[in-house]
Amino acid sequence: MAVSSIRLFDAHCHLQDARFGAGELDDILSRSRAAGVSRMAVNGCCVEDWPLVHAIAAAHGEMVVANYGLHPWWVGRQPDHWLDLLRQRLLANPGAGLGECGLDRSRRAPPCPFEEQVSVFKAQLLLAQELQRPLSVHCVRAVGHLREALAEVRPTAPVLLHSWCGAAEDVRAIASAHPSAFFSVSGGISALPPAKAIRTLRAIPADRLLLETDAPDGGLRLGPAWLEALPGFARSAPPCPERQEPAGLRRMLALVAAARGEGEVGLAALTWRNACAVFAGLPAAR
Ligand SMILES: [Zn+2]
Structure with a gap:
């Protein structure tokens, strides 16, 4: 397969974000396909x-898998019955995953008692497990708490x-x-010192990347x-746009392939298969 004919699965993005204009979606998706x-x-x-999110997935079901969740930055600012609303939404949308949820102890997170974040996260972990939906988790400066929650629930649904x-x-x-945990890599990894990031990228098992x-x-x-650290990648890398969009996944493919010392074509096929395993049974995976 030629590099030009690879196919990629963007395992986590936010096309509903207000930074994307209402009329821009078709152009974003066609750049993504290209x-x-x-x-x-x-x-x-x-x-x-x-x-x-529902409207975007309904209009573009051939490309988009919807995920619904409560992100830690919004904990404490939702209606009391948010968990019932989430359950209802997931039951009404058998093709949807649960996300984004998680834990965040960084200064970027709005003030909220951390215990509340932990209980909101655990509630969503249990709901994903009960409904056997893939769960998309944000974890910043909280890996110890994440590991505790995973050890307690022992999820079998993809995380x-x-x-x-x-x-x-x-x-x-x-x-x-x-065995159901997957590690999804974004440009955020470039905030780490390269030696640490490259060690992390090489440690991720091939079937979990x-x-x-x-x-x-x-x-x-x-x-x-x-x-x-990666001179081969740097020479071929186009400048990074201020506002990322799914078409930018090609740059992530190039970076991760260079860091792991693998070919882009093989890595694209591998990560496509892994994403289909995570979202197995959901319409976009077929
Ligand atoms: Zn996100």
């Missing part, structure tokens, strides 16, 4: 944006650890303890240390 990115999982973050930036040791520990843009965030920011 780049070989023919499937994507679109994640809702709060009750308010679920209807928009996609989105924009994974954790250490190689955590990859090995989570991958061996949880996914690629994502996290669009409109998740752009690659490659400083001089990165350019030195």
Whole structure:
């Protein structure tokens, strides 16, 4: 298969984000198709944006898998019955995954007692397990709490650890303890020192690796240390747009292939298969 004919699955993005204009979706999707990115999982973050995610998936079901969840940044700012609303939405949409949910102890997260985040996350982990839906998880400075929650629930439904930036040791520990855990890599990994990021990328087992843009965030920011660590990639890399979109997944493919010392064609096929395993049974995977 030629590089031009590869197909890619963007395992996590946010096409409903207000930074994408209402009339832009068709152009974004056609640029995505032209780049070989023919499937994507679109994640809702709060009750308010679920209807928009639903509308995008309804209009573009051949490309888009809907995911509905409560992101940690919105915890404490939702109607009391948010969990009932989430359950109803998932039951009404058998093709949907659960996400984005998770844990965030960074300063970027709005103030909220961390215990509340943990209980909201566990409720969604249990719901995904009960309904056997893939779960898309945000985890920032909270890998210990994530591992505790996974050890408690022992999910068998796929758990996609989105924009994974954790250490190689955590990859090995989570991958061996949880056969349904997947590690999804976005441009966020370029915030790490390259040596650490490359160790992490090489530690991810081949059958657990996914690629994502996290669009409109998740752009690659490659400083001089990165350019030195991966000179082959840097020479061929086009400049990174301010606002990421699914077509940018080709750059992630190039980066991860260079970091792992693998070919782009093989890595595209591998990550496509893995994403279809995560979203197995959902319409976009067929
Ligand atoms: Zn996200």
